[in-house]
Amino acid sequence: MISINHVSKSYGSFQVLKACSAEIARGEVVVICGPSGSGKSTLIKTVNGLETIDSGEIRVGDFRLAPGVTNVAALRRSVGMVFQSFELFPHLTVLSNVTIAQTKVLKRSRAVAEEKSRALLARVGLSAHITKYPAQLSGGQQQRVAIARALALDPQVMLFDEPTSALDPEMVNEVLDVMTGLAQQGMTMICVTHEMGFARGVANRVLFMDGGEIVETAEAAKFFNAPASERAKAFLARILKH
């Protein structure tokens, strides 16, 4: 489904991605973890072309992304993305947030698009809030709207860039529950997250990154129980200490 081949990227003299390669199968849930500054967010953003790459190539379904490929409209239609800071459109209602790309990008009629939006908002448990504005919702509710907004375009792949990092602790689970539900329904997902419980319980595999490299790729259970690399061991020791 997704194939990342020797992808490298530099900001000036600083190399953020060093020949990263990974294969992700349809229906697979992959968590990318690693210390901050390791290139996790940059890597996930290359998958829908939000970050350009300097060398290598990325394939998502039939779409091939390489340095210099600028027409990424088709790619973005098949890849949904959820951001750390939600990035809902503050001047639009919840319903409009989920509807707008359907009518403008997929050219769905307003009626069809709104029906789809209502169904998705019901699925993430927000039917009671569709006429509200984002600022009237809690962080967890906003992030669930953002997930519905991404799902509204019927993506084949969902990217989550630290979806719970900006949330108060008591709201983390409501978002993780939605993500777990998606995973169980067979969505192909790449998640940058520090939620090790989610990684352990839901992810099929873990990509561990450090210093711009994918240091280790392992099945989730194996990664947590017996990490192969010293860097992964050190990382897990740090984050699982308490």
Place this chain on the structure above:
Amino acid sequence: MMVDLSAIASATPFLLTGLWFTIQITLVGVAGGIVFGSLLAVARLSQNRLLSTFATAYVNVMRSIPLILVIFWVFFLVPWAIGWVTNGGRPVAVGASLTIFVTFVLFEAAYYAEIVRAGFRSISAGQYAACEALGLSKLHAYIYILFPQAIRNVLPILLTQTIVLFQDTSLVYVISATDLLGAATKIAQRDGRLVEMYLTVGVIYFLFCYAASQLVKRLQGRLAYGGR
């Protein structure tokens, strides 16, 4: 010195004509200026070097010369310019009203452009990324997502600039147009009623601008995206 109220009463119809022209200039200047200014702002933020250089140069030049000079230029030079292009070198008369409308749109656009550009820059990079990630075209992103937020973020400044524009319309006296101040001047000189006329228009300018600035104040309180 006595203030003769009857002089004001008899001048009222003519003053109202002038006031109406002042309002027309303001409305055309605001509408045209914001439309053209928004295009300039988008051009200035564009990746296209040619577009952004042109817009930057335009804004900087317009903001570096006095409005009164632009009025003169458009009034005296544009007839010649049109003449060279269409009429074998002989100037083509352009009416004072049209001159004034064109001038105010061209001039105010430079100021509105900077305000709208500040509005765009106040939007977080994440909003641009969200538009891209959803596959919205640049045009759709600007129309439906970015422009409404940009305008909302700078609405008080836009209105303040509009108050300045309303006052600046009085400069059209240099080509003898009959705006509010022009009308007052003509009557004042004809009837020798300088005090009455200039006091009256002063009060009118004050009332309009004060009301508008109160509106700005109230808007500022209301504009925050409703939150808990």
